[in-house]
Amino acid sequence: MPDDPGHRVKVHLDRMLATRGMTLVELSEKVGVSVVNLSVLKNGRARAIRFSTLTAICDALGCAPGDLLEVERGQ
Template sequence: MPIIVNLDVMMAKRKMSLNELSDKVGLTLTNLSILKTGKAKAIRFSTLESICNVLGCQPADLLEYTEK
């Protein structure tokens, strides 16, 4: 997939665990884990907004497009 999810990178920069992010964003660990590993097929804008708000970042910090 040409979309790369850099959620783990941003979490490491903010020294935040998956459990902590899950609590603050209001998503289950399972859903965040699927997103973090790049296995998600889609993400809602409201979810992306919540993650960016908690991590203090932009959507481009989390999602990257690469050509195949």
């Protein structure tokens, strides 16, 4: 769970990269986002994502936003 108690969005970027046989460096080159910023997203530490970035990631991975993001149920 992320540090922010109101934040229940889980990011499945690691799973999508593994499924596609792609590294974070390769994704970074395809979408024009730094490896550091993608790592923050992958590790669930991001507090926000631009729609343009999400669109570029989805285009590069051939997926939809719902494949990358999930809202965990409240406790």
